[in-house]
Amino acid sequence: MPMNRPAAAALAATLCLLTAACGSPPADQAGENGDHGADGTRTEAADAAGRTGYPVTLENCGQKQTFEKAPSRVVVMNGASVAEVSTLLALGLGDRIVANQQSYGRSEVPGRAAAIKALPTGDIKLNEAYDIPREAMLGLRPDLVLSVSRYGFDEKNGFATRDQLKQVGANSYISPQGCDDDPARMTVADSYRLLRDMGRIFDVGDRAEKLIAASEKKIAAVSDKVKAKAEGNGKMAGTPRGRKPPQVMVLFSNMAMGGNDFSSVVSKGIVNDILAKAGGANAFESASRTTFADLSKEKVAATDVDALVVIGYNDPNPAAYAKKLLKEFPQWPAAENNTYVTLSDSMYLGPSNDLAVRKVAEMLHPDAL
Structure with a gap:
């Protein structure tokens, strides 16, 4: 069934977890090896990996946030994300969370969905955006509030602003690419x-670097095998190396966010x-300049889709939804070969993108892995 309008609006407005730009230079210009991150975040004083000791100052989306010690009362806002709560859990910081509003109900990581469900919610009466209103937020007495985007600190929408939080001793953090609404x-x-x-x-930089290194290694291993197999096939067939890769349709199951039949198709990010x-x-990267493409059934039917x-x-x-689509569009190569995969949090901003890369590669190139 379609997502109800308030939830869909919240998802569409705050899906910076998929792709939102902060008006900052790309990562290859000022990213992992420099003082500035892709989200405009800069770490002052000892920016080296695995740094220890306080104070730590971050410039995050135009505001300096100084941490004298590791936060112990963390509030995680909804924002239609699980990136922030999953990152904290991956770093072993779940015990710092006093209220969490993020949940997809599913995860590629065994035990993660249950772990998220077990976190305290703060017993908050949520607003129409399914998130924490100002007075309830201040009543939680947080020392750190995490939001997917600026939206979570917008006073016009009834949220506590970053300045208001600072006045009560709480730092705030907007996730990468959440500064602007350009997904x-x-x-x-x-x-x-x-x-x-x-x-x-949280002074656990060593844990973060180990997770990053492991993810990079796994993704590189998959990509190298797929590339080697593709090049080998090209040589054997006498075709050039630059063959068109399989065209994939990515979309949310049973969700309506626009006026057309297919309004939850992901285009960018x-x-x-x-x-x-x-x-x-x-397959639909050129269908929209924004994260989502709002497409007619005719447009979807006219596009060659090799996989879902x-x-x-x-x-x-979600598998039932995938099978329904394959039946609805039998002309797709994806339908002829029954080629689909269902995923959840690994396709988003978060600590588990390597799982999505592997599962998608296994679907597209099963003989390479």
């Missing part, structure tokens, strides 16, 4: 930036980086 440029590197920033804030690393490409990635957002059976 188009996020990559896997932003997931690593979130890990690194949380590592610095971190999913495209994941697809590329897995040896595929987004169906993202389950609190949907208990």
